[in-house]
Amino acid sequence: MDLSCSAEDEEFRARLREWLAEVLPGLPAKPSPGDWPGRRAYDLGWQRRLYDAGYAGLHWPVDAGGRGATPTRHLIFLEETENAGAPYVGANFVGLLHAGPTIAAEGSPEQRARWLPPVLRGEEVWCQGFSEPDAGSDLASLRTRAWRDGDDYVVSGSKLWTSHAEVADWCELLVRTDPRAPKHRGISWLALPMDAPGITVRPLRTLTGSAEFAEVFLDEVRVPVAHRVGEENDGWRVTMVTLSFERGTAFAGEVVACRRVLRQLACEARKNGRWDDVPLRRGLGRLNAEFRALWRLTQWNVSESEHTGAVPGVGGSVFKLRYSQARQELYDAAAEVLGPEALDLGREWTVDRLSSLSYTIAAGTSQIQRNIVAERILGLPKGR
Template sequence: MDLHFTPEDESFRDQARTWLEENRPREARPDDPVVARPFDTAWQRRQFEAGWAGINWPSDYGGRNLSLMQQLIWYEEYARSGAPTVGVCFVGLAHAGPTLITRGTEQQKAEYLPKILRGDIVWCQGFSEPDSGSDLASLRTRAVVDGDHLVVNGQKIWTSYAQAADVQELLVRTDPDAPKHKGITWVINDMRNPGMDIRPIRNLNGVQDYSEVFYDNVRIPLSNVVGEINDGWSVAMSTLSFERGTAFMADIVELGRTVEELVETARETPSWDGKGTAWSDDHLRVELCRLRAEVASLRALNYATVSRVAREGKPGAEASIVRLYYGLLTQRVFHLAAQVVGPGRAEKAGNAAKWSRGYLNSFRAVIAAGTKDIQRTIIGERVLGLPKDR
């Protein structure tokens, strides 16, 4: 593992930090995905025009073709600056784009990669189904070849940003008789296709980031298949490996900032007995110190993952360690926040709304991109070499 930053890396960091400080949006990002889309895409275009989009993406498609370590530095500085979440651009930047780079045809890369970096199109993800969440390979949304098209029927759920999206990364079953991991196809679906029914889902925190999507004889050109027919599982693993790997650095840095904010909140929030602040509790101070240390450990772990990816070319199963650790740690941070900013004290903590909302969001931290149990299975089988889970 090489954690050494070259003079070029340090210069890149300084440039990124300066640009972000001078250009990041100061206004709050809207919550609703449809309302937020113009905000998110305008911010993405500003980054692209200034040369800060697709740091390690191929220059032929609008990226800068820099090192993976410089991409990681960008994620770190982005989170540290307090810039808004990439929002509706997330699936394109963290899922579809990297997948097309490694598995797409030249025509697909030329068609979609520049548009993703410019913020011209928004992607959503069509993977999970009502009975195929943790066991993604059991999906049943069916696609039948009809001439030069696939005809899709079925249902997806928890589709991120569906109501704001132009394009979808969609997993469909194209061979119902094959073993469940073998009969799946990864395909690009135009969200304007006839036969689509999108129904937003309101989350615990009141936001409608996800949707149910129904498909009724939706026709998709075979030219939109990424990889090969019935080889979609391996393509999907590429997609999820990117989400579980390097793209998490910004989230890790943000989690570190959250811990520091919680420390300040504990210093300012009255204690239960009214004789001091929450910071006076010895046990709470120990827990905060432990969380700070674990965030630092998680960051180092992700550095190790990125170093390996830089050598081997793409994320592997080790990315699930980062994903699992991050999800569990996120829940612990906000569980502790709920103890610091609890009933009777919430109104006295200036940022109580942030903590209550973060607490509700933390429930999905061990579900999205594969539940904690799925991550443990991947780690056991593919990293530790344990027998397959029966």
């Protein structure tokens, strides 16, 4: 893995910095956290700016509409946009980081032509319909049923923790197409149009007061068979591709953000006198080392997936396991630095601290990641 920067890479960095300095001051004000239609418009507007400037899908394959950039340039893009305070993927993180890369890897030419360009142009938003109320961490226990009726599947069931369902155009949906097969073998991956008759979306309010998650109820919803990605009953394998992207590379920008937050915390501690607290200062130093190591692991995962043309490997589980805990520790440290101000929900750091509590559950629980590391990396026997 060679991630050293060439002269051409540094020229790319300089052009990107110049472009960011030009466009960021002209962005409209960011909508309030609870205004998801407004946030959708804001996030898609930023995506369109990236597309027009040639930065959308920078690391996607050229035949998927991307630029085919090297891992080094992808990482430069993530570093520079985050350090400049540019908007992140926001409401369309499923389309850009999960569904899009999965369709690029597993979709037919027709599916790639239909779904990938609108994601890159900032025209359509995707949500994820994987989790279910009675399945818990055992994703393969899903019960949402789909049966063939001519050229359609007829889908009934429910999904939980569906990110941005209330503003999404499409949903990456897991359904059971063969209830008699072993639970991992009777699943299919469908692209569900969210305006289809029979869909009910009920937003869920989180601890921070936001409603980016929802329950989705499906009552005999018709989905064309042509919207199935991969073969029928091969959806578990396709899902593993999605989850590999979710755990392996989707958090890359967030690592840069955490390093920026850590620098801000050190500045805040110097201002309010907390820097003289030796244990606190030592803890911030340890977190700095943690996130430096996580960034190196991110570089490895991005390089592995993009340099070889394969999906991210089990290194994504190693990353996800440690990143989830380190992020929580970062915002615990923020609470120590800020003191009583950490209770103010009007402060972004406070909201981020509350949301960090979900990271050991989201994108696969830490228990699941430990099992993957134990079985697929350490070679330990499966638990009974």
